[in-house]
Amino acid sequence: GVRHYKCEVKYDYRSPDCYKKLVITINGQTPGPTIEAQEGDTVIVEVNNDLLTENLAIHWHGIRQIGTPWFDGTEGVSQCPILPGDTFVYQFVVDRPGTYLYHAHYGMQREAGLYGMIRVAPNEPEPFTYDFDRSIILNDWYHQSTYEQAALLSSIPFQWVGEPQSLLIHGKGRFNCSLTPSLKADVCNSSNPQCSPFVQTVITGKTYRLRVASLTALSALSFQIEGHNMTVVEADGHYVDPFVVQNLYIYSGETYSVIVKTDKDPSRNYWITSNVVSRNRTTPPGLAIFNYYPNHPMRSPPTPPPSPPAWDNVDSRLAQSLKIKAHQSYINKPPTTSDRVIVMLNTQNSIDGYRHWSVNNVSFFLPHTPYLIALKENFTDEFSQTSPPDSYDSNYDIFSVANNTNATSSNGIYRLQFNITVDVILQNANTMNKNNSETHPWHLHGHDFWVLGYGKGKFDVNNDTKNYNLVNPIRKNTVPVHPFGWTALRFRSDNPGVWAFHCHIESHFYMGMGVIFEEGIDRVGKLPSSIMGCGKSKGIN
């Protein structure tokens, strides 16, 4: 069938964590409305840019856009931005069931509130059952605007955006207004109903499927429901060999479904919590209420919120990553060998005094003419024709602060032969600060990849490849690379188009932490004129 949606995108004053700021809403809401469809449906979304003075693009995160690479919604890659006042119609097929997302993909616009969920119902029965299907989107929240942050990150000397002021659970958080006495009540008001906690009401004795997604700007999170175990059954639209957790680690751009049984003392409510992990947290926990009907939904649980795992417990996070495998009845085996291996060293660099992130010492920036148009029209002057390297200096010490004096900025891209098997090894390293390595969630557009493995330290081609999981690897579109560790992925270059692969942390992609893959450009059909209008694509029809 065909599903029609209309999205009115505009700025509104909102106080999601009691602090009033301009946020981007979709049809008046943030998170925006959930897009519901059936596997195989065509989804048509008419987007109206009512931001007045700001461009826009919306990415359909996890939807592979097979045959419609021009509707991936990635500004500078698949389309020109949607101008203020303009309407843009996205049309794509949701070919797989599962939990996906949509969000802005223009500058750091996502963190202003432009995001929501896509739920695709399956045509076949699923390998688990439940009574109710509910969704929770997790986020972190800054009080500064996207523009203030962009100015900080682009300044000399470099100024970091810092930790978020609060964590939102389904669009609601709580900033302690009294911490900043100078804030007047019309700016920060703890009794504003807009920042009353999110409540998930449940009936006792039932089974809930909870779709948990993260669209944080920065934070890796630990998600927990006080006193309740969660059985993980879906990750990024793929069925998981079920495993039980007390806390779910979730990285920006990931989606999970967990099964929760409401079999606890029904005379009270429980805390739903999110906490920052992997960075020395200063942001208070996100708190919501798991409300057992008929207790009052706002009644605080009688116990304190459960304490989160230690922020620097990398082993616990690595262990959970390793547990995520394909469900035994849904195994889709990867090819046993690959045709091309690209090792991607992730580093922080200083280039001309600016702070950047780089892959193999190349920091990425977007061109003015979207790659898809430039490649299709053979506009070879529109971006660097030099591809970034497939590996890095084998003597590089990932455990210390390196000078990386030869780092450059480039908008060159990886050109993949069509229909081959590509391995990507993400290699983490020390940042420009001593004894520090961060977690980076990498997201691939246009594909699901097999997650072949994770490890600690420097990837060793001779030994680590022997431990690849070629039996039941999960397929995903977003995956963490843990501090001082590596992550190995495999995918087929079988989707004609131009696809971004990048760190899902807003500021990190802004600082250059991404690459572009081109595959099968000669097989891409006629581009719609609606994606044109910028750079050298002016006047093309």
Ligand SMILES: O=C1O[C@H]([C@@H](O)CO)C(O)=C1O
């Ligand atoms: O990109 C980043 O910059 C800061 C810090 O490294 C600056 O010193 C940080 O924590 C990031 O993630």
